[in-house]
Amino acid sequence: xxVVSQHxxxxxxxxxxxxxxxxxxxxxxATTMFWYRQFPKQxxxxxxxxxxxxxxxxxQGVEKDKFLIxxxxxxLSTLTVTSxxxxxxxxxxxxxxxxxxxxxxxxFGPGTRLTVL
Amino acid sequence: xxxxxxxxxxxxxxEGDSTxxxxxxxxxxxxALHWYRxxxxxxxxxxFVMTLNGDEKKKGRISATLNTKExxxxxxxxxxxxxxxxxxxxxxxxxKLVFGAGTILRVKS
Numbered sequence: 001x002x003v004v005s006q007h008x009x010x011x012x013x014x015x016x017x018x019x020x021x022x023x024x025x026x027x028x029x030a031t032t033m034f035w036y037r038q039f040p041k042q043x044x045x046x047x048x049x050x051x052x053x054x055x056x057x058x059x060q061g062v063e064k065d066k067f068l069i070x071x072x073x074x075x076l077s078t079l080t081v082t083s084x085x086x087x088x089x090x091x092x093x094x095x096x097x098x099x100x101x102x103x104x105x106x107x108f109g110p111g112t113r114l115t116v117l
Numbered sequence: 118x119x120x121x122x123x124x125x126x127x128x129x130x131x132e133g134d135s136t137x138x139x140x141x142x143x144x145x146x147x148x149a150l151h152w153y154r155x156x157x158x159x160x161x162x163x164x165f166v167m168t169l170n171g172d173e174k175k176k177g178r179i180s181a182t183l184n185t186k187e188x189x190x191x192x193x194x195x196x197x198x199x200x201x202x203x204x205x206x207x208x209x210x211x212x213k214l215v216f217g218a219g220t221i222l223r224v225k226s
Contacts, residue, residue: 034213034214036216041218042218043121043215043216043217043218043219044206044216045216046213046214093161100166102168103148103149103166103210104166105151105163105166106151106163107160107163108153109160110159110160111160
């Protein structure tokens with residue numbers, strides 16, 4: 001299957017700082033990538049859809065100025081958590097979509113654990 | 118708001134036992150149902166993408182069935198092994214994936 005990498009795998013930062021998370025498709029091109037967040041014992045929740053060369057589409061309740069998404073190339077999307085606060089501490093995971101004949105698959109990165117002190 | 122439910126929340130079985138879990142999803146606006154296997158510290162791994170009512174797919178000892186009319190899918194593992202220990206996620210695909218909270222499977226040797 002297609003491989004998606006994510007960096008860093010974990011990060012600890014101070015409140016008020018910004019953190020950038022990278023998501024890369026290693027052996028394929030992805031025009032569409034997705035960013036999810038997971039709180040303990042909850043489902044993966046879609047935050048935004050990242051489209052190469054255009055603005056991201058954010059889900060209801062997700063602040064676009066807080067979570068900046070850039071998809072400047074067909075293999076890289078970045079999520080920047082700006083002015084992070086303790087409530088932003090969570091597990092962030094990206095995925096890239098690959099279209100098949102009748103449907104599509106999404107391949108996931110391993111995720112990033114963000115802890116804001 | 119779409120609701121995707123998985124049950125049970127967690128499951129402990131002995132090596133060699135067969136097991137199954139359930140994913141319930143809305144029966145309207147169905148496009149596909151995805152199953153993933155997610156081991157700790159690794160990427161979720163796609164198991165199946167199911168699109169047709171009555172579909173049954175198999176990969177080794179793992180199989181899945183789909184009923185789109187009543188809105189459920191079953192995942193079966195035959196002869197569980199310790200390496201099957203993982204979280205199993207299902208995701209309903211309307212026009213984007215909506216995930217259940219997962220079933221945590223622990224297989225004891």
